[in-house]
Amino acid sequence: MVEKKKFSLFSAVLSVICVVFVAEAAAPVAAIGNSQFFWWIFLLLAFLLPYGLISSELGTSYIGEGGIYDWVTKAFGHRWGSRVSWYYWINFPLWLASLAVMTPGLLTTITGFRFTTLSALVLELLFIWLIVWISFYPVSDSIWILNGAALIKMILALLVGGLGLYVAFTKGMANEMTLRSLLPSFNINSLSYISVIIFNLLGFEVICTFADGMENPKKQIPQSIIAAGLVIAAIYIFSAFGIGVAIPVDQISTSSGMMDSFQLLTGSSTGWFIILMAFLFLLTLFGNMISWSLGVNNTASYAAQNGDMPAFFAKRSSKNDMPIGAAIANGAVASLVVAVAPLLPNQDLFWSFFSLNLVMFLLSYVPVFPAFYKLREIDPDHPRPFKVGGGKSLLKLLVAAPMLLIIISLIFTALPLSFTAETLAEQLPVTIGSVIFIMIGEAIIAVKKIKT
Template sequence: MKEKKKFRLFDAVLMAVVVILVVESAAPAAAIGSSQFFWWGILLILFFLPYGLISAELGTTYTGDGGIYDWVKMAFGRRWGARVAWFYWINFPIWMASLAVLFTEVMTQIFGLELGTSALIIGQLVFIWAVTFISCYPVSDSKWILNLAAFAKVAIMVCLGVLGIYHAVTKGMANDFSGKALLPTFDLESLSFISVILFNFLGFEVVTTLASDMENPKKQIPQAIIFGGILIAFFYLFAAFGMGAAVPADQLSTSGGLIDSFILLVGGINPFVIIIGLLFMYTLAANLISWALGVNYVAFYAAKNHDMPKIFAKENPKNEMPVGASVVNGVVASVLVIAAPFIPNENIFWAFFALNVVALLLSYIMMFPAFLKLRKIDPTKERPFKVPGGPVLLKIIAYIPLALLIITLFFSIVPLSSAEFTEKIPILIGTLAATIIGEICIRLGDKEYTKKEVEKNQEKGSLDHENN
């Protein structure tokens, strides 16, 4: 029998870059200004490295379909596992809505279209349901989608960085990149965008699923974390430099900033900008299609365990795809884009995208204490990769990223000045609404679980009685 080809370090690093690199978040991160270079460096060390190590241990030790949901459930019980599954899922349709808005914005931007509200909503709905339809079929797991998206992402970011260098040499910089400018200012507006950098680092646990195919996972996984993290930060910062060369940070749009930068760098809309815009639009759809299967299966798995509503447990018997979760994704995203004109926020892409970031960050909070708890209650479990260090170091590795998550979430959703009210109140209301709806769904799941357990016990009692 032909021996299965081993997954090389290069493959693991490439997958980390492909899965985690999200082009649409480059502009929100660049909106921090020159000090983003400081934040990228600090968060790479204090967040990404410990998060990557912890993901590597949990992902290679507990290899069930539930991922983070399973880890937290084993450590803290059904309800906390259900909360994680809920936030991990709900971020996806919100993300879908934000990318639908961005898709139509880029389309009108590169083709010079002027569309009314109704036409924009129709375009957004077509985008949402095209992604939803594809996600219901195995094609959503096709490698060519991921590979083509990877090419498009890297091409966009490299082109932006190269043009930025050319602009800086020939015409100067639109922003100050001197020593003082690179230091953090700790102003409220900049701190609000730091959550985007954390968001840009999430997703590494997907790479840990490859451990069984690696020649030496104990060595290759931490190497993939380090090299992958550096490459991801490089691509984001290279693109951010290009934007910084073209557009002053205080004028950078979180939605149209990337295309605006290309337009300014090349002197207007031309075939090159249109090609970049089309590649960008493709990455928006490909991101969702590539992530849909993982997100939907977590929701499907949780629903099978009565920790999510029954609708998420529906699957297509012909191809075993979780169609219930896919359809609910489309419905929720559709409701959001239809409601968008009534939301008091000028930048509706950022309103949805920020809410998506908040929901995803919330789903990761319990992962860090779960890591410590599982080390304590399940010490004999074989761990193909184990985070090195004693009890004190492990607590530091777990609690620092946990603290960073909580702090950045606070600055992302709580308006701390009158100027922030219009922008953050919709995000705060959306977060509270998502939390309340989630708790209702969890309680309903509890009732269903209790009902099934009672029926199971009654059936067992009847069988025992018959046997006696």
């Protein structure tokens, strides 16, 4: 029998970076203005730190393919486990669709060829089903993709940050830096971006679903989370600072991304540098989707095997035991979304799909933090190779802070907080879509008669 390939600690760290670090994250958040620096630092301390500690304890104490589904089910029962697995899974094909619709634009930048609506749809479907095909194989077989994507992401973020500093030093600061401008305004515009930052800090638990492919998961999980967390925090702040000092705030919006930043910083939308950046950025999209698909599919399949998701999700390959049912479902839903997209009103499709994915994704994390505290109470004797220190008051604070921040983010992402025609046109599809997907999840619970 051929020995199964195993993760090294270095590969585990790069895998966490590939999963959690989103290269294009800094640009949309920079639209907040100088107060973005306050929000980055605040959320790194108030959200990333407790979330990383809690994920390390749960991931090393309850090792398996279930991830957050397993933790919530053990704490609160199968009904809540079913909700979490549904929200956690459905966000992925929506995110996959949002990145697929970016692909034709990136290829236009690279090749100069402009695609028709039909040819763009074909490209989007190719992107989706290539991701599905790769996810049919074990994560250890794709480790070179994850490692490569992680390195490219870091290079892109460091380049945009360094280029921003160069532009600021040679041409002057694009935005006035004062103490007052660095403080948050707590208005609707500023608070609405919190969800984007939090999204960019989530995903540490995915590495826990790779435990079977690790040499020593009980050591590698917390080590990789801590090491990658420090690297991610440093790069996020550096790239955000570079964009913030070099690009005027009024030129950046929620739909701005890494490529917009490079084009604004260089003052050009063509040339070898822009083409190279577009190609590297396209590679990171593949890395993002592959790393997330492996974790999401395992969680959905595991939940289906326990009766908490539709039976199709439990289907696994007879050759390598990979969760092909969940992978095919990803492709089917994402394909349907991009096929319907041309029929939707003219709007920013990436941001619409991404916002809906964001709501479902954040919902899946709400029960995770109280589950951590509940498991400490109902399962105190379970071995915990990595254990978060502190008394009950500190643990309650570590649970409450990130959970409240997620709830606040959900309110600002899912609900229209102003009622102008423009806001409603952009926001209502997200609100209605969120309600529909929540109702589908509740219908699954009702049909399967899942026990509490």
